[in-house]
Amino acid sequence: MKFLSGLLLTLLYIVFLPLVIIGTLIQAYAEFVVSRRYGASATAVEIITYRLLLHELRTREDHAAKALAKALPNVSYWGCWLFLIPMIIVNRLFGTVPLVAMPEKGKESLKNFITPRTAFIDRHLMDHIAAVDQVVIMGAGYDTRAYGLLRGADVTIFELDEANTQRLKLAALDRAVIERGDVTYVEVDFDHESWDEKLVQSGFDPSKSTLFLLEGVTNYLEKDAALETLKTVVRIGGPGGRIILDLYDQSMMDSFNSGAARVFKYTNESFKFGLNMAADPELAVAEIIESAGLKCLQIQVFGHKRKNKSAFMAMVLAGPA
Numbered sequence: 001m002k003f004l005s006g007l008l009l010t011l012l013y014i015v016f017l018p019l020v021i022i023g024t025l026i027q028a029y030a031e032f033v034v035s036r037r038y039g040a041s042a043t044a045v046e047i048i049t050y051r052l053l054l055h056e057l058r059t060r061e062d063h064a065a066k067a068l069a070k071a072l073p074n075v076s077y078w079g080c081w082l083f084l085i086p087m088i089i090v091n092r093l094f095g096t097v098p099l100v101a102m103p104e105k106g107k108e109s110l111k112n113f114i115t116p117r118t119a120f121i122d123r124h125l126m127d128h129i130a131a132v133d134q135v136v137i138m139g140a141g142y143d144t145r146a147y148g149l150l151r152g153a154d155v156t157i158f159e160l161d162e163a164n165t166q167r168l169k170l171a172a173l174d175r176a177v178i179e180r181g182d183v184t185y186v187e188v189d190f191d192h193e194s195w196d197e198k199l200v201q202s203g204f205d206p207s208k209s210t211l212f213l214l215e216g217v218t219n220y221l222e223k224d225a226a227l228e229t230l231k232t233v234v235r236i237g238g239p240g241g242r243i244i245l246d247l248y249d250q251s252m253m254d255s256f257n258s259g260a261a262r263v264f265k266y267t268n269e270s271f272k273f274g275l276n277m278a279a280d281p282e283l284a285v286a287e288i289i290e291s292a293g294l295k296c297l298q299i300q301v302f303g304h305k306r307k308n309k310s311a312f313m314a315m316v317l318a319g320p321a
């Protein structure tokens with residue numbers, strides 16, 4: 001079945017190649033040229049287009065992501081669709097597509113890690129949501145959990161991001177007529193500001209139990225800012241606070257910076273903070289988490305069971321030590 005679906009996907013990509021190329025070019029223009037024009041994040045576009053992919057391939061429902069993708073000027077919904085046609089056909093025939101299928105644990109790769117990363121976050125978010133009063137989505141980008149998965153949860157939600165990206169999102173939420181609910185938006189720069197002060201000024205209560213989500217964020221921060229951010233979470237997370245985050249291998253990010261991901265320099269984004277995961281990824285993760293005064297409650301290492309390859313990232317659920 002896997003062989004057949006893979007074969008059909010390859011054949012369809014050959015047949016639809018002209019449309020796929022047109023779709024890719026339109027989307028690349030939106031992602032890089034338009035993002036740069038607005039001074040907004042292109043890496044956040046990568047993630048919403050992947051969520052759109054998961055939604056269209058019926059792997060993870062996210063109607064808000066689809067509506068937001070249609071309204072954002074730096075996403076081309078139809079460009080994405082042209083690229084997706086072969087995958088949608090295979091998905092409708094076989095029920096799954098290799099790119100979005102859940103990989104075996106430990107055998108994740110750079111091609112498919114967003115599916116298990118998203119699943120880890122959704123699962124732990126829902127497991128802990130009833131026990132917290134506030135949720136802080138840091139470097140929220142075009143995350144739509146506040147308008148879908150978390151809709152109706154009895155929590156106050158804060159979304160933090162750089163000004164340009166957040167303003168673009170807010171305008172697109174309005175254009176898409178997505179109900180914002182009680183979400184509070186705070187413009188921050190984790191590298192250069194005391195973001196916790198701004199958060200408190202915006203109505204955040206440090207005495208309440210809080211869940212912090214950092215998805216695809218620590219790797220864009222300076223090392224000091226990433227560490228300080230984790231320490232701040234301990235200080236203001238309240239009793240029973242939780243943090244869900246991803247951490248990356250430094251050598252993988254160095255090769256990203258000198259390889260294909262150089263394209264993100266166009267929007268002033270580059271990969272910065274990482275850990276040495278080559279020898280013992282769990283230990284490397286535990287050391288950094290504990291140095292910030294946190295305790296790992298769960299670690300899921302990605303990619304360490306691949307042949308001749310080491311771990312490239314880890315998902316973490318942590319709480320106060």
Ligand SMILES: C[S@@+](CC[C@H](N)C(=O)[O-])C[C@H]1O[C@@H](n2cnc3c(N)ncnc32)[C@H](O)[C@@H]1O
Binds near residue numbers: 047048141161162188
């Ligand atoms: C890869 S995107 C992830 C977006 C979102 N978490 C998601 O999963 O959809 C990285 C996000 O981090 C934000 N970011 C990066 N560096 C930042 C900084 N120094 N201060 C505030 N936000 C930052 C970017 O603006 C962008 O929205």
